[in-house]
Amino acid sequence: MRLLLASLVAAAACESGPAPAPVRLQAGSLAGVAILAVVPSKDLRINARVPPAIELAAGGVIRLARGRVSMDSSYFLEPPWDVRPPGIPIRGALRVSFCRADETVCRSVMLPVDLQE
Amino acid sequence: MRRILCSALAWLAAILLPCASGAHAQLAQTTGTTDVPRPAPAWDNTSWLNAEAPVRLEQLRGRVVLLNFWVFTCGNCTRTVPSLVEFDSRYRREGLTLIGIHTPEFPPYAGEHDRSNVARALAQYGITYPNAQDNDSRTWDRYAIRYWPSFVLIDRRGRIRYEGAGEFHLGDPTYRTWEQRIRTLLAE
Numbered sequence: 091m092r093l094l095l096a097s098l099v100a101a102a103a104c105e106s107g108p109a110p111a112p113v114r115l116q117a118g119s120l121a122g123v124a125i126l127a128v129v130p131s132k133d134l135r136i137n138a139r140v141p142p143a144i145e146l147a148a149g150g151v152i153r154l155a156r157g158r159v160s161m162d163s164s165y166f167l168e169p170p171w172d173v174r175p176p177g178i179p180i181r182g183a184l185r186v187s188f189c190r191a192d193e194t195v196c197r198s199v200m201l202p203v204d205l206q207e
Numbered sequence: 208m209r210r211i212l213c214s215a216l217a218w219l220a221a222i223l224l225p226c227a228s229g230a231h232a233q234l235a236q237t238t239g240t241t242d243v244p245r246p247a248p249a250w251d252n253t254s255w256l257n258a259e260a261p262v263r264l265e266q267l268r269g270r271v272v273l274l275n276f277w278v279f280t281c282g283n284c285t286r287t288v289p290s291l292v293e294f295d296s297r298y299r300r301e302g303l304t305l306i307g308i309h310t311p312e313f314p315p316y317a318g319e320h321d322r323s324n325v326a327r328a329l330a331q332y333g334i335t336y337p338n339a340q341d342n343d344s345r346t347w348d349r350y351a352i353r354y355w356p357s358f359v360l361i362d363r364r365g366r367i368r369y370e371g372a373g374e375f376h377l378g379d380p381t382y383r384t385w386e387q388r389i390r391t392l393l394a395e
Contacts, residue, residue: 162282164282165282189282194283194372194373
């Protein structure tokens with residue numbers, strides 16, 4: 091009986107699963123040029139003073155620092171982006187500093203990325 | 208029936224509590240009192256700015272110490288600096304020592320580890336109190352810090368009395384809370 095009850099409660103309490111990633115890396119094109127951009131989830135601001143970076147497993151870092159920023163240069167007003175280097179697999183970790191709109195702190199996240207050419 | 212109900216409540220608590228304390232828990236503003244004052248961990252950072260020699264916790268016995276964990280690339284941190292400068296100006300002579308613990312958020316390629324960049328930020332924001340470069344996050348880890356900016360208030364006996372995180376501004380309620388805490392510890 092206890093076990094059954096616990097299982098039911100557990101299912102109800104945790105059914106929402108893990109929290110979604112606060113940002114995602116997106117490949118696209120701008121005026122015919124391949125780009126990479128970091129798209130934040132709703133109500134989240136990306137720190138523009140330390141722009142997002144892709145730390146490539148093969149070595150090297152891609153900084154995604156282009157995009158309009160707020161008056162005090164604290165946050166990106168649009169998804170930060172940069173040109174996608176040709177011929178390089180985008181595999182490694184995306185590091186982003188961000189702030190939730192309703193918070194007064196900075197926090198950072200690292201996410202694995204693996205984009206096919 | 209009562210036994211079943213009690214069992215259900217116990218299971219509910221056991222299951223719900225871990226779910227609520229996940230890594231993505233929301234944080235708006237935290238300021239807290241430690242239930243039981245505990246000894247502040249010593250730090251051993253070797254690179255200091257605004258100090259002729261490394262500042263050690265044991266040298267500060269008899270003074271109230273406010274640690275500010277920050278990084279110059281954090282807007283929440285730099286917007287709080289005017290309040291900290293004000294605390295330093297107002298209470299240093301009464302026994303308060305403010306110390307910045309500059310802990311980078313990104314690896315060295317971002318420039319947060321560079322001493323010259325930290326020095327430039329100190330000048331830009333008018334910070335004259337000592338700042339340690341915590342480039343390996345050792346002090347951050349010892350104090351179990353999670354957010355920029357964070358604050359730890361240590362009493363004259365070297366014990367942690369108050370902890371908190373989050374931006375605040377001159378005269379706002381959080382500023383007044385911290386100021387009252389500083390005054391309380393200075394009066395002990």
